[in-house]
Amino acid sequence: MTEDAKPLISISVPVFNEEENVEQLYQRLSALADKMSDRCMFEFVFSDNHSSDETWSRLRHLAENDGRVRAIRFSKNFGFQNSILANYMHTRGDAVLQIDADLQDPPELLEEFFDLWQQGYQVVYGIRKGRKEGPFVNLFRKIGYWVIDKVSENPIPRDVGDFRLVDRRVIEAVSRSGQPNPYLRGIIAGMGFNQTGVAYDRDARTAGRSQFGTLRLVSLGLTAVLNHSTVPLRIATYTGLIIILGTVALTIFYLISKFLNPNLPPGFISIQLLILFGIGLNAFLLGIIGEYILRIYRTIRSDPIAIIEQSLNIKDGDLKL
CATH class of the missing domain: 1.10.287 (Helix Hairpins)
Structure with a gap:
């Protein structure tokens, strides 16, 4: 990036059966890109974890009409964390914003993340002040975050998910981590760099069903403990x-x-x-x-992180998997 050039921000979006949310998310991301066009450029990178609905068809339609939309589709479901890591590896931005497709995390918060990144923070993550879920699920999550933080070798921020902006240097370091079953929150937290958080209220899912049930939460928690604690x-x-x-x-x-x-x-x-x-x-x-x-x-x-079946607006020579 030259001194006078605008930085490129990659929006990394892992998707799985999100046909009802993809286009609405794209509209909000496009509006945000227009609003921030004087400060940066954008690309929207989707990784489809072998959805069984119309998610990939809708991504194809978006990619045909907007060259900023780039996407990869896996040959099977390789898991949520692997989907994020594979997506990171196919971004080109000077910084990458990770966001879920369910619109529970507001894309508009990127403006504040972007300002903090320009101030010198390499990792800016969202801290969930409140979330529109049942009291049992909220309590379960809080206890889980507390346990993971207490037993981990490196402190892991509490009430923090995968909604974050990460500098390119961090992305390159994460790509070299080589963990077959990664817990990216722990990996990024343990790498150091200059990190800070922004508190926000998480919205309710706008459409569709969550693909992340209690069993998957427990599995992710076990991965966090076993990967980052002795x-x-x-x-x-x-x-x-x-x-x-x-x-x-x-x-x-x-x-x-x-x-x-x-x-x-x-x-x-x-x-x-x-x-x-x-x-x-x-x-x-x-x-x-x-x-x-x-x-x-x-x-x-040494199993592959994921196997790419199809891609959109990404040349074969640029595929990393």
């Missing part, structure tokens, strides 16, 4: 040590009791309970270790 492994070590010490103490207590009272009746039930407890504990600890071994295996296997 606490579960240490819990396994410390729990095993405590059980060993407790077993030794109980053995000493039993021997002393047997010496003082030779007629002490045998405790068949207590023995069975201890055996079952030991089996369950071993299975739990082995499960923790197995999760880490699975991640090592996936890293060694």
